[in-house]
Amino acid sequence: MNSDRMQRLWAPWRSAYVAAPSAPAAAECFICDGLAAQDDRHHLIVRRSSHGVVMLNKYPYNNGHLLIAPRAHVARLKDLSDEAMLDCQKNLHLMINQLDQWIKPDGYNIGMNLGKVAGAGLPGHLHWHLVPRWHGDTNFMPVFTETKVIVQSLEALYEMLTESP
Numbered sequence: 001m002n003s004d005r006m007q008r009l010w011a012p013w014r015s016a017y018v019a020a021p022s023a024p025a026a027a028e029c030f031i032c033d034g035l036a037a038q039d040d041r042h043h044l045i046v047r048r049s050s051h052g053v054v055m056l057n058k059y060p061y062n063n064g065h066l067l068i069a070p071r072a073h074v075a076r077l078k079d080l081s082d083e084a085m086l087d088c089q090k091n092l093h094l095m096i097n098q099l100d101q102w103i104k105p106d107g108y109n110i111g112m113n114l115g116k117v118a119g120a121g122l123p124g125h126l127h128w129h130l131v132p133r134w135h136g137d138t139n140f141m142p143v144f145t146e147t148k149v150i151v152q153s154l155e156a157l158y159e160m161l162t163e164s165p
């Protein structure tokens with residue numbers, strides 16, 4: 001059962017908040033859209049935790065590229081609660097363990113693009129990129145600037161990461 005949906009059902013006063021002028025930024029946010037929806041597969045959500053969410057990147061820089069985000073729609077690290085920060089770091093650790101097990105990368109790039117000038121495609125909702133790397137795949141910069149062929153389909157990756165242990 002989706003706790004967001006339950007909260008929505010039992011918190012009708014929130015509708016005023018959702019309709020407030022500050023809402024458009026969140027309304028255009030695919031992370032918030034995914035969290036508010038019921039269909040995790042459709043939104044590529046592979047994990048929900050108390051303060052965080054893990055999604056497949058729909059436009060991966062490399063095979064296994066994941067996005068680790070807080071549930072809260074915040075743009076700056078200073079606006080993130082300690083609980084959300086810890087939860088995101090735990091999700092990062094957990095997903096590295098899973099990717100190690102399933103697709104065995106030789107290493108990872110982990111980073112954030114803070115602000116449009118830094119290349120953030122979604123500047124309003126901060127998120128970490130977790131990008132698996134293999135010897136000889138490519139250099140760091142092209143990973144973040146070029147489109148390339150991804151060997152594994154998003155569907156297959158989703159199946160792997162959501163399979164019960």
Ligand SMILES: [Zn+2]
Nearest residue numbers: 029032073125
């Ligand atoms: Zn958001």
